[in-house]
Amino acid sequence: MNRAAHRLRALFVILSTAFMAAALVLPALGGLVLSFDSHGPSLHNYRALAADRMFWRALINNLIVPLGSLAIELVSGLALALTLSARRRPGAAVQVAAILPFAIPEIVILTLARYVFMPRGYMNAALGLAGIHALGWLTPGSLLSLLTVIVVDAWHVTPVVMLILIAGLQTIPEELYEAAQLDGAGTIATFWYVTLPMLAPAMVGAVVLRGVDALRIFSTTLVLTGAEGVPVLSTYAYQLWSDAREPREAMAAAMVLAILVTVLGLAGLALGRRWSAEAPGKEAIA
Amino acid sequence: MIAWPLAMLLALAAMLAGCNRTSSSNDELTIALAIYPSEAERYRSFASDFEAREHVQVRIIAQTYNDILQVLKVQARARGGGLDLVELDLAMLGVSMGDVAPLDAIVPPQARRLFPAAAWQAGSAGGKLRFVPHRLMWQAMIYNRIEVPHPPATWNELALFARAHPGKFVLKAARYEGAICDVMPFVWSAGGGLCSPDDAGSVRAMDFLGGLAPFLNPESAVFREASVLEAQARGSVWIHFNWPFAIGYLQSKGLAPSVDMSAPLPAGPDGMATPLGGGYLGIPISAPHPALAAKFIKYLLNPETQRRLSHDLGWYGSVAPEPGSEEAQLYAGYTAMRPYVRARPAVDCYTQLSNRWQSTIRAVMIDHQPAAAALAGLAAQLEVKSDARSDNLNERCGCASVPP
Numbered sequence: 094m095n096r097a098a099h100r101l102r103a104l105f106v107i108l109s110t111a112f113m114a115a116a117l118v119l120p121a122l123g124g125l126v127l128s129f130d131s132h133g134p135s136l137h138n139y140r141a142l143a144a145d146r147m148f149w150r151a152l153i154n155n156l157i158v159p160l161g162s163l164a165i166e167l168v169s170g171l172a173l174a175l176t177l178s179a180r181r182r183p184g185a186a187v188q189v190a191a192i193l194p195f196a197i198p199e200i201v202i203l204t205l206a207r208y209v210f211m212p213r214g215y216m217n218a219a220l221g222l223a224g225i226h227a228l229g230w231l232t233p234g235s236l237l238s239l240l241t242v243i244v245v246d247a248w249h250v251t252p253v254v255m256l257i258l259i260a261g262l263q264t265i266p267e268e269l270y271e272a273a274q275l276d277g278a279g280t281i282a283t284f285w286y287v288t289l290p291m292l293a294p295a296m297v298g299a300v301v302l303r304g305v306d307a308l309r310i311f312s313t314t315l316v317l318t319g320a321e322g323v324p325v326l327s328t329y330a331y332q333l334w335s336d337a338r339e340p341r342e343a344m345a346a347a348m349v350l351a352i353l354v355t356v357l358g359l360a361g362l363a364l365g366r367r368w369s370a371e372a373p374g375k376e377a378i379a
Numbered sequence: 380m381i382a383w384p385l386a387m388l389l390a391l392a393a394m395l396a397g398c399n400r401t402s403s404s405n406d407e408l409t410i411a412l413a414i415y416p417s418e419a420e421r422y423r424s425f426a427s428d429f430e431a432r433e434h435v436q437v438r439i440i441a442q443t444y445n446d447i448l449q450v451l452k453v454q455a456r457a458r459g460g461g462l463d464l465v466e467l468d469l470a471m472l473g474v475s476m477g478d479v480a481p482l483d484a485i486v487p488p489q490a491r492r493l494f495p496a497a498a499w500q501a502g503s504a505g506g507k508l509r510f511v512p513h514r515l516m517w518q519a520m521i522y523n524r525i526e527v528p529h530p531p532a533t534w535n536e537l538a539l540f541a542r543a544h545p546g547k548f549v550l551k552a553a554r555y556e557g558a559i560c561d562v563m564p565f566v567w568s569a570g571g572g573l574c575s576p577d578d579a580g581s582v583r584a585m586d587f588l589g590g591l592a593p594f595l596n597p598e599s600a601v602f603r604e605a606s607v608l609e610a611q612a613r614g615s616v617w618i619h620f621n622w623p624f625a626i627g628y629l630q631s632k633g634l635a636p637s638v639d640m641s642a643p644l645p646a647g648p649d650g651m652a653t654p655l656g657g658g659y660l661g662i663p664i665s666a667p668h669p670a671l672a673a674k675f676i677k678y679l680l681n682p683e684t685q686r687r688l689s690h691d692l693g694w695y696g697s698v699a700p701e702p703g704s705e706e707a708q709l710y711a712g713y714t715a716m717r718p719y720v721r722a723r724p725a726v727d728c729y730t731q732l733s734n735r736w737q738s739t740i741r742a743v744m745i746d747h748q749p750a751a752a753a754l755a756g757l758a759a760q761l762e763v764k765s766d767a768r769s770d771n772l773n774e775r776c777g778c779a780s781v782p783p
Binding site for chain 1: 445553554555556597598600601602603606610613614615730734737738745746
């Protein structure tokens with residue numbers, strides 16, 4: 094590599110590092126300092142959060158909603174991926190229907206979901222036609238509203254998991270299936286001893302990627318239930334910043350979320366690596 | 380080979396240099412208003428008369444109240460900036476009084492008649508006028524005239540209605556300023572106040588609301604102006620309190636006056652009250668063109684200009700609709716509430732005061748805590764004593780114990 098190329102490479106490294114520092118590290122550090130500021134260095138903002146019932150609701154929801162959403166996404170994403178990559182593939186209409194929730198802009202899909210689940214929405218109208226009482230799908234603080242948020246969040250992001258898993262399925266060598274067939278393995282055994290272990294890295298990737306993303310859930314709860322209906326940490330921080338005009342407390346809440354995402358993200362990655370190494374059937378393939 | 384990176388660096392340097400420069404000419408008035416882009420177009424058109432008269436150009440910057448407040452604070456600290464006039468929400472005036480210039484010399488005595496006395500008091504601090512009302516509004520009751528032919532006129536009638544029709548009455552109890560605007564009419568009309576949470580009137584009002592809580596629409600916990608209005612339009616809700624824009628929205632949907640109308644807020648033991656809201660204009664202490672900004676304020680404080688402002692922008696402002704007109708019928712509730720307008724206190728710690736009240740309101744109405752205990756807790760937080768009497772509003776509101 095000649096000297097000019099070295100210089101060019103150094104320049105690009107410096108530029109990108111400077112950009113990262115200016116756009117990410119410095120604001121994050123500024124936010125961290127702000128979260129400990131209350132007319133001087135203090136833990137006041139974190140104490141204020143701890144004394145607020147809404148914060149604890151937001152923290153608990155911030156664990157329940159991503160977990161529920163991720164479980165649904167993984168199961169339905171895998172089912173869709175297996176269906177769409179099967180030898181007898183379904184028609185284009187099914188493929189379009191599978192990808193559509195992700196293709197439509199998020200705000201549009203969430204507004205549609207709100208019209209579906211609101212008190213006089215399409216879902217209750219359908220229940221009414223069937224002679225069933227209307228349900229409070231979005232009633233603030235109810236278990237049903239929590240489930241509605243989980244299902245809607247899972248629904249519009251499942252195609253992401255599905256696409257990752259389809260890509261993973263395409264990397265599995267066809268010979269493995271032929272060998273399993275020769276050994277007389279049935280559909281379930283083939284899935285358990287061939288597909289699942291070979292798909293493990295893609296599943297780990299999907300879980301970590303979507304898990305981290307799901308922890309930062311914001312628009313789904315805000316559009317469906319408002320900041321107070323099913324609060325999560327990001328909507329809670331937004332409400333503190335926007336409505337309560339308490340930027341320091343908002344930043345403290347954002348820092349709690351950042352810690353949560355980092356810790357759970359790294360833990361998920363470590364567990365995922367371990368799981369993909371010990372996936373069932375690994376030995377059988379080996 | 381390194382020509383491209385160098386070119387990029389030069390371009391970046393040029394952009395940064397460009398960012399540092401503020402354009403400010405003597406014949407341009409820059410106003411930051413919290414309006415939608417479509418409203419900004421109409422406002423520009425409205426201001427063209429002033430432009431022609433003064434041979435200046437009016438530049439409208441449409442932003443949110445929060446952003447305007449932040450820029451005002453930065454401009455005040457930097458002792459420089461580009462804004463000549465800023466519009467702030469009434470709830471933000473307390474924290475901004477020191478960032479704007481006094482306006483007493485600008486406002487002629489006859490202009491004081493344009494707005495209720497409470498509106499002028501809200502823009503004043505330390506005996507000096509700092510903000511002038513720009514577009515005022517207050518709340519009235521929006522009711523479904525088909526389902527509720529006789530809207531409740533008193534607390535008792537409201538309680539009877541709520542019990543007879545559970546879920547059809549709403550109070551906005553989300554954690555935001557709207558909760559204060561819905562609850563304060565009750566507190567005021569019982570003789571209580573924002574700065575006297577342990578006062579007998581405040582306790583009586585919150586007791587009454589606590590009694591209504593089980594019959595409120597369950598979405599009261601999250602409803603805000605727009606969402607509750609949508610619920611009213613869909614028929615899920617029959618009665619709620621809202622600002623004049625609600626009537627315009629319902630009219631645009633073909634629901635007013637055929638289905639929905641406005642009525643006065645229910646009267647309590649001490650009569651009626653409604654919260655004053657809306658935007659106020661102030662001249663930043665470091666405005667580049669303060670004289671031009673003063674001229675624009677004088678231009679605004681004129682009955683004819685006010686009439687045009689209401690007409691062109693569709694704002695229910697200082698000019699009441701012509702008696703007998705369709706507007707008079709639609710806005711009857713708002714017109715009836717005009718004498719009962721009350722301003723929230725423009726104190727330094729208003730944000731904190733409001734936030735603590737919001738938590739108390741939710742404690743009583745959503746978490747069903749006893750009103751007296753919740754309010755006693757609030758008074759203890761604010762270190763407010765009901766017998767405290769001081770000329771200083773900040774002291775009366777407990778701002779010493781709640782640094783802004």
